[in-house]
Amino acid sequence: MDERLSVAPVVPRFAAAIREVAAVTAFYAGGSIGSGDYRPGISDLDLVAVIAAPLTRARRDRLRSLHRTLGVAKLHCAYVSLPDISDVSRKHVNWAHERMFRRPLSGISRAELHQFGVTVYGPSPAELVPQIGREELATAARAELRGYWTGAVRRARVWRTDLHVDLGLTTVSRAGVTIETGRLITKREAIDRLPALGVPDDLTDEIRRRRAGEPVELTEPQIRARAVVARALMREQLTRLLG
Known part of the structure; x- marks a missing residue:
C-alpha cells in the first residue's frame, strides 16, 4: 500500500x-x-x-x-x-x-x-x-472561480466565516499559479504566497494556524474588519484573474 x-x-x-x-x-x-x-x-x-x-x-x-x-x-x-x-x-x-x-x-x-x-x-x-493541456487547465481554473466565488463576493455576510476567508483566499492563490504557469500547487504553498497577493501577515498566520488545527479566537470587531479585508482582496484577485 x-x-x-x-x-x-x-x-x-x-x-x-x-x-x-x-x-x-x-x-x-x-x-x-x-x-x-x-x-x-x-x-x-x-x-x-x-x-x-x-x-x-x-x-x-x-x-x-x-x-x-x-x-x-x-x-x-x-x-x-x-x-x-x-x-x-x-x-x-x-x-x-x-x-x-x-x-x-x-x-x-x-x-x-x-x-x-x-x-x-x-x-x-x-x-x-x-x-x-495547459490551456484547458487554465480554463478549468477560471471556471471554478466563476462558478462560486464571483457570486460569493457579492454577499458581504459570508465573509464573516472562517470557511469563506480561508478557502476563498487559498483558492485564488492556487488558481493564480495554475492560470499563469499551468502548475498545480498545494494549499500549504498557496498559504505561503498569500502575502505576495496583499494578504496581511496576521491574516496569513491566522489561516495557517487553522490549517494546522489550532483554534483561533477573534472578537466581533476583528471578525467585521477581517470580512472587509478578505472580501476586498477576493474582489481584486478575481478581477485580475478573470479580466
Whole structure:
C-alpha cells in the first residue's frame, strides 16, 4: 500500500467496501492525500472510483446506503464511468456533504490525479484518465472561480466565516499559479504566497494556524474588519484573474 495512505486508513477500507457494489475498475485518492498536505479531521477526502459502466438505480441505492452506514465525515467520492471518462463535461454520480448528486469530474480534479493521485487499486491515472493541456487547465481554473466565488463576493455576510476567508483566499492563490504557469500547487504553498497577493501577515498566520488545527479566537470587531479585508482582496484577485 502507498505510504501516503497511512494518514487516512479509512480510504483503503472504503475502497474495498465499494469495489463490488459499484463494479469499480480503479480507485484513486487525490487532493491533499496525494500532495502530502492532508490534515486529519480538517482536510476533505477527495476520492475517485472509475467504474465499468454507469451506475444503475439499484447500485446507486446500495451505494447511498453504504455511504450512510459508514458515516465518514468529509468523504467525497466521484463515480466516473470508464466509457465516459474522456468527456470532461459529462456529469457523474458523486457523494459529498452527506448526499448523492451529479457533477462533472473537473479539469482541475483530473490534473490533480495525474500530478498527485494515489492508486489504491487498478491501473494508474495515466492509463485511464486523459491528460489535461495547459490551456484547458487554465480554463478549468477560471471556471471554478466563476462558478462560486464571483457570486460569493457579492454577499458581504459570508465573509464573516472562517470557511469563506480561508478557502476563498487559498483558492485564488492556487488558481493564480495554475492560470499563469499551468502548475498545480498545494494549499500549504498557496498559504505561503498569500502575502505576495496583499494578504496581511496576521491574516496569513491566522489561516495557517487553522490549517494546522489550532483554534483561533477573534472578537466581533476583528471578525467585521477581517470580512472587509478578505472580501476586498477576493474582489481584486478575481478581477485580475478573470479580466
